[in-house]
Amino acid sequence: MDKIEITGGKSLNGKIRISGSKNSALPILAASLLTEEKISVSNVPNLSDIFSMLELLKSLNVKINKRKDKIDLTSSTPRSLLAHYDLVRKMRASFLILGPLLARYGKAKVSLPGGCAIGNRPVDLHLDGLERMGVTFKIEDGYVTGSIDGRLKGAIINLNKISVGATENLIMAATLAEGTTIITNAAQEPEISDLSKLLTRMGANIKGFGTKKIVIYGVKKLKSCSYEIMPDRIESGTYILCVFGCGGIVKLENVNNEICNHLIKIFKKLKSLQLKKNDNGKNLLIKKKKDSELSLIVKTKEYPGFPTDLQAQLTSSLLKTKGRSEIVENIFENRFMHIGELIRMGANVKQIGSKVIVKECKKLRGAEVMATDLRASSCLVIAALMADGKTTINRVYHLDRGYENLEKKLKLCGAQIKRVKS
Ligand code: EPZ
Numbered sequence: 001m002d003k004i005e006i007t008g009g010k011s012l013n014g015k016i017r018i019s020g021s022k023n024s025a026l027p028i029l030a031a032s033l034l035t036e037e038k039i040s041v042s043n044v045p046n047l048s049d050i051f052s053m054l055e056l057l058k059s060l061n062v063k064i065n066k067r068k069d070k071i072d073l074t075s076s077t078p079r080s081l082l083a084h085y086d087l088v089r090k091m092r093a094s095f096l097i098l099g100p101l102l103a104r105y106g107k108a109k110v111s112l113p114g115g116c117a118i119g120n121r122p123v124d125l126h127l128d129g130l131e132r133m134g135v136t137f138k139i140e141d142g143y144v145t146g147s148i149d150g151r152l153k154g155a156i157i158n159l160n161k162i163s164v165g166a167t168e169n170l171i172m173a174a175t176l177a178e179g180t181t182i183i184t185n186a187a188q189e190p191e192i193s194d195l196s197k198l199l200t201r202m203g204a205n206i207k208g209f210g211t212k213k214i215v216i217y218g219v220k221k222l223k224s225c226s227y228e229i230m231p232d233r234i235e236s237g238t239y240i241l242c243v244f245g246c247g248g249i250v251k252l253e254n255v256n257n258e259i260c261n262h263l264i265k266i267f268k269k270l271k272s273l274q275l276k277k278n279d280n281g282k283n284l285l286i287k288k289k290k291d292s293e294l295s296l297i298v299k300t301k302e303y304p305g306f307p308t309d310l311q312a313q314l315t316s317s318l319l320k321t322k323g324r325s326e327i328v329e330n331i332f333e334n335r336f337m338h339i340g341e342l343i344r345m346g347a348n349v350k351q352i353g354s355k356v357i358v359k360e361c362k363k364l365r366g367a368e369v370m371a372t373d374l375r376a377s378s379c380l381v382i383a384a385l386m387a388d389g390k391t392t393i394n395r396v397y398h399l400d401r402g403y404e405n406l407e408k409k410l411k412l413c414g415a416q417i418k419r420v421k422s
Pocket of ligand 1: 121164
């Protein structure tokens with residue numbers, strides 16, 4: 001397993017090109033199952049989660065032609081509508097093929113994704129919504145088998161909990177349903193809007209995406225189109241927090257206005273951080289001013305609140321800040337696996353239930369640490385960049401799930417970072 005070695009204590013100065021969004025690309029790739037015509041997607045990030053999704057789609061008879069960040073996908077009737085445990089367990093977003101398969105073929109057998117490091121990750125909202133659209137489910141041997149005679153039926157679905165994945169699965173299913181589907185208490189993440197724009201370009205009729213109430217008027221068929229994936233807002237936020245923690249001036253390239261406005265809003269309490277967008281949000285200039293005392297209370301919330309996917313990175317970026325901050329995780333039940341590793345670096349952090357208290361640490365030291373999940377591993381990168389001495393991060397396959405060329409991007413900004421292949 002590869003490791004990453006970082007010698008910290010340097011500020012970051014330079015430019016970083018932001019890659020396409022992982023959490024937009026994954027549902028968009030799954031949407032190729034909704035039509036027999038070719039879908040061409042560009043700005044797709046080179047990530048292991050993307051390869052896992054492509055492997056799964058190939059097993060479902062989707063012909064894939066990948067050239068750098070461009071992927072053509074043509075889905076023909078698969079020999080079997082089975083998404084095997086070996087493929088699904090690697091990446092929970094595989095469950096997003098359920099809605100498209102049921103919409104296109106009226107049946108599907110998908111392995112339950114199971115839990116992961118950050119929580120038990122149930123899928124009841126996906127299944128309840130699809131049941132309201134007429135699907136009958138059977139759960140046995142760790143698989144969920146769904147079927148319906150004929151087309152899915154439009155339905156009124158109220159999600160009793162805001163869920164990104166359930167919203168995405170149900171939108172995709174509803175595009176080919178007979179009649180109208182209304183989803184209330186829908187997730188509003190920009191990645192859902194990106195998926196909806198792709199589906200609209202394929203001929204779907206969707207209104208209200210990006211709001212809590214989405215209305216989908218089912219159509220008979222969807223067609224070929226080309227689409228460019230939006231930039232990754234979590235990657236962007238991660239690099240902003242790298243600069244906040246280490247100091248320096250960095251320009252993020254290939255972002256967009258919506259992402260810049262969102263990030264400027266969620267980071268406005270970080271007084272010594274200056275964010276300035278230019279070229280109508282295509283670029284975002286990050287500048288760390290002189291450190292000042294700061295005591296924050298930040299609670300993670302569904303979009304447009306503070307993203308749970310930046311919670312760990314915010315914690316590490318505050319490790320050397322004078323003051324006392326509280327960070328509360330409200331979305332997942334176990335998203336603090338990084339705390340123990342930060343403490344091993346001398347960090348003054350304490351977890352109390354769903355809250356972490358962060359106080360100034362004058363001597364943050366490099367250490368041998370272990371990545372446990374995707375965002376925890378990027379949090380360890382930030383801490384390592386801030387610490388004195390060398391840090392070795394083990395199990396960086398977690399990092400490779402969601403950050404394209406991270407070492408190259410940081411090295412270009414002056415970080416002393418290298419990957420040790422094993
Ligand atoms: C998506 O996961 C993202 N993944 C996650 O990013 C992100 O953390 C999460 O949304 C929240 O923003 C992708 O988009 C591929 P949810 P998802 O359904 O869809 C509960 C990353 O780091 N829930 O919005 O799985 C669930 O347990 C990843 O890039 C149910 O109870 O998240 C959680 O507490 C990690 N029943 C809450 O809802 C359900 O049927 C939000 O989960 C579904 C979810």
